[in-house]
Amino acid sequence: MLIINVIAFVAIFSALMVVFHRSPMVSVVFLIVNLVCIALFFLFLHAQFLFAIQLIVYAGAIMVLFVFVVMLLNLRQEEEQRPGWRIQRALAFVAGPLLVGALWTALWRRGRSSEAFPGGFSSGFGTAEDIGRLLFNDYLFQFEAASVLLVVAMIGAVVLARRRES
Amino acid sequence: MITSFLPLVAAVLFAIGAIGVLIRRNAIVVLMCIELMLNAVNLTFASYAYELRSMSAHVFIFFVMTVAAAEAAVGLGIVIAVFRKRQSADVDDVNLMRW
Structure with a gap:
């Protein structure tokens, strides 16, 4: 359980870095870290095939596409600040935690189904x-x-x- | 346990991706935030597959990855086309069809 907590921490930290780092290239690198964390979660969830696909297709192919385009476009780093930008940002920071709260409420209040499916995994699961x-x-x-x-x-x-x- | 913890992590990741789509103006970073949200949904699917001992969700994740690959290819193609036209990948510069 400890290692899952560590991976969850790394996943959330890298997601925050994707959103808040100014340089798109650093964002891409942290997105790859995030995708690898999610691949490790798949491994814990008995989804070996998805683990492999996540690493090969997502962290490999799709991210190469992103890296390629970021390199190709040579973007200027700073984003211009437009009128209304501050309001939009403030509203986003209010709406984000509200979204988390709504999703957590929905997840906590759902019916528990573990008892209904007590069986082990079939040998080919995942x-x-x-x-x-x-x-x-x-x-x-x-x-x-x-x-x-x-x-x-x-x-x-x-x-x-x-x-x-x- | 793991099946009640991971959906909560996925919810946080989804919200972070949503905030990113709202506050970032760089089209490539916006596309990356969409990938973040798709991955959060994939994680939720996988933990429910584990809890319900059902592999259908794995097939759904497979299709979500397919759609994400298609979306990334077309989205980055659009970004390149817009950049070539306007020398900028800022989503606020592309407002011809806004209203």
């Missing part, structure tokens, strides 16, 4: 084999739709980032 079986039996249509989504996103990204000759 493995690639069982997820694959679910994906290709129960969720086959959704899986195909996801593949179409990825193709559309790929075409869209190419079209959007293309340099127009005119």
